[in-house]
Amino acid sequence: MNIAQALDDLALFLGDGLSRSKSDLDLHGRSESHFPLTPPDAVAYPRSEAQVQRIVQICAAHQVPVIGWGAGTSLEGHGLAVQGGVVVDFTQMNKVLEMRPSDLDVTVQPGVTREALNQELRATGLFFPVDPGANATLGGMAMTRASGTTTVRYGSMRDNVMGLRVVLANGQIIETGSRARKSASGYDLTALFVGSEGTLGLVTELTLRLHGVPEATSAGICAFERVGDAVNAVIDTIQMGIPMARIEFVCADTARAFNAYAGTDMPECPHLLVEFHGSADSVAEQSQRFAEIVQDHHGLGFQWSTKEEERRALWAMRHNGYYAILASRPGTRAIVTDICVPISRLATAIEETQYDIKGSTISGPILGHVGDGNFHAILLVDPDNPAEMAEADALCKRMVTRALGLQGTATGEHGVGLGKRFAMEAEHGAGWHVMASLKAALDPQNLMNPGKMLP
Helix, strand or coil, X not given: CCHHHHHHHHHHHHHHHEECCHHHHHHCCCCCCCCCCCXXXXXXXXXXXXXXXXXXXXXXXXXXXXXXXXXXXXXXXCCCCECECEEEECCCCCCEEEEEHHHCEEEECCCCEHHHHHHHCHHHCEECCCCCCCCCEHXXXXXXXXXXXXXXXXXXXXXXXXXXXXXXXXXXEEEEECCCCCCCCCCCHHHHHCCCCCCCXXXXXXXXXXXXXXXXXXXXXXECCCHHHHHHHHHHHHHCCCCEEEEEEECHHHHHHHHHHHCCCCCCCCEEEEEEEECHHHHHHHHHHHHHHHHHCCCCCEEEECCHHHHHHHHHHHHCHHHHHHHCCCCCEEEEEEEECCHHHHHHHHHHHHHHHHCCCCECCEEEEHHHCEEEEEEEECCCCHHHHHHHHHHHHHHHHHHHHCCCECCCCCCCCCCCHHHHHHHHCHHHXXXXXXXXXXXXXXXXXXXXXXX
């Protein structure tokens, strides 16, 4: 690796589009989670696909790693330059290139955030539904195969990315997918790149599926004495075909954190937060049917509303759950881990995880997307206390082992990055090495986000 020559060549090409300032390097060496500061050698800010291509070509010529960067909100260390190299920050490639309302699709650059896209779409009657909570860039969301609160109805990024333009490790540009609603033509390269975490190439354009803004929306909240009752209410709701737009779980500890952080007065017990989309009549009917299911499972009442300000307050509280939990133990950092299991196994997974955490010396409130069997444990640790860090690491590993034993997965939405790489062979077996073979074919020098996900 000849990093000095690569940086000289990049500086000549990009001018002020290349940064080597300490503040910029440190900003791009941080993670939202517990990983240590890992600054890159430089940060490049491309403004076009042609610039991305030339950056990759220069780095390839000097065997310098290239790491993509969006909003920096990932939780498993995806964007950290663990082997040095150049971080390519896409925030200046933030244009909505073409909206096609009649076809319900849009083409964007990777630095467009999900909130910015939905602002652009306001006049069309359409919206982009994938909502991981953070205002992440769409390129980053595609690379981590992001999902979130609305996945139970609208799917994850896997279901909503129709096509991509990608710069490969050798500088070649390819186009995957099409705007057709289905295709039986060749390998599904779009699916290969969505979730690849920047290990196969850098995305420069995305074509995304859009959905109609619902005529009416209702949202509500209900409490339960036991986790099992809450999860069984979810299972019955799904089996009865009630079209939930969101159905979220928070544990008693999370409810307590909400109360302290946001001044709410939630009972300190498990809760479900739900939302329905449709016509005015259908959301009222769905809310009533859900209320009956809640009653059947010993729920402590279901309060719902169609008022926008009340719905916004409910989901703002949920999206701020991470910060509320952090505030419950000031001075700590969070090791945030997620698993996903079949819904029929969800109560077992949550209850056994809670029992495991309660037997430890650290706290770990739980919340998650129960409609698709996905939940998060936010383990609060003192980063200067090796014993707590080790205990949290052991808890994470036991969560993963539990999920795999229940025929689930090590991560439902956070991705692999650095943090879940330990689980890949146990989950995928020989398939993990097939992934490595694909990586070697597309990136023989191992320059695209090395050290992540793969052997």
